[in-house]
Amino acid sequence: MQYPVPSDTNWSVLPAIGIVGMRNVRISADRHPCGSELADVIDRFWTVRWKVPPGEQGSAVFIGHPETNLVLGSGRVSAYGVQRKRLTVRFSGTGSAFGMAFRPGAALGLLGGTAVQYTDRSRPLAESWGTAEVRRFEEALRAATDTGSRIAVVERHVRARLRMSHGEERxxxxxxxxxxVDMMRDxxxxxxxxEVCRHSHLSTRSLQRLFRHYLxxxxxWLLRQYRLQTAAARLAAGLPQRWTEIAVDLGYFDESHFARDFTQIVGVTPSSYARNRVRASTAAATAERAA
Structure with a gap:
């Protein structure tokens, strides 16, 4: 599935990879759900491609998902933990990045330690796997000529690491x-x-410990993130709803609290986001007719 966006789009939504805004860059994203027996460890594979006008700079704003990613960029593989704050990534020229998103919490079986060690940061995979093994992994990825080949390389190395770490035990x-996490999302x-504690039959402290270790x-934080992603999706879809209705549906005490959280995470107010989304849709339609 692809999500192309015209180069003149200021604010748009690419929900598959958490992009809520772009400036002066054209981005497309491909997603490939894991179709093997590793689906309980790997959620999906992805490729992001970008193009910026020659001699200029572009940027994209990302908001976090509760997952850890392995990312191949500039020939190196790094592990990226959950990003709690919106992240602005700068782009130039033409390029791409390939990565793999773990199922929530599943990265620890391959990386070791606890998830909080990766929160809001990235670490070279060599710190967990060792220099020699990661060098072989990176060489195999660089030699792969298409997405299918890269996926096969990743799955082969993930299987080997899982056998080394804990065999077949889950x-x-x-x-x-x-x-x-699935319950909170769905x-x-x-x-x-x-309410999460009541449905999961856990105390607040037990739930917090579980999240800190695995996520x-x-x-x-996760509840708020899911609520705001839902709000952004509704606004992007152009649904004719009042902010008050959205706030109440998502469990906010009032519209002002919703607007404050939305602005803090996304970077613009709900009203500005909706207006810019209309402009983005119009630009996309114009570009499609021109093509």
Whole structure:
């Protein structure tokens, strides 16, 4: 699936990779769900391609998902933990990056340690796997000529690391946190941590410990992130709703609290976001007719 955006788009949504805004850059993203027996470890593979006018600079604003990624960029593989704040990435020229997103919490089986060690930061994969093994991994990825070949390389190395770390045994705590994360994502009626505790039969402290170890974030942060991503999707879809209705649907006390959180995470107010989304849609339609 591709998500092309015209180069003159200021604010748009590429929800598959968490992009909520772009300036002076054309970006497309391909996603490939894991179709092997590793689907309980790997959520998806992705490729991002960008193009910036010669001699200029572009940027894109990302908001975080509760996942760790392995990213091949500039010939090196690094592990990127959950980014709790919006992240502005600068682009120039033409290029691409290939990566793999773990299922929530599943990265620890390959990286070791706890998820909080990766929160808001990236670390070279060699710190976890060792220099010699990562060098072979990177060489194989660079030699791969297409996405399918890269996916095969990643899956081969992930299988080997899983056999080395814990064989076929699956961490029961990981299974539990995956269930809770899926529930928080899919059940729009759950808007408070106390409700998560009630549905999962865990105390607040136990839930917080579970999230810190496997995800490196708090349950409260994740709930807010899912709510605001839902809000951004509604605004991007152009649904004729009042801000008050959206705020209430997502569990906010009032419209002002919703607007404050949205602005803090996305970087613009809901009203500005909606207006710019209309402009982006118009520009995209114009570009498609011109093509």
């Amino acid at each position: 961490d029961q705590g990981l299974s539990r946190v995956e269930e809770i 059940e729009q009626s759950i808007t408070r941590v106390s 490196g974030i708090s349950p409260k």
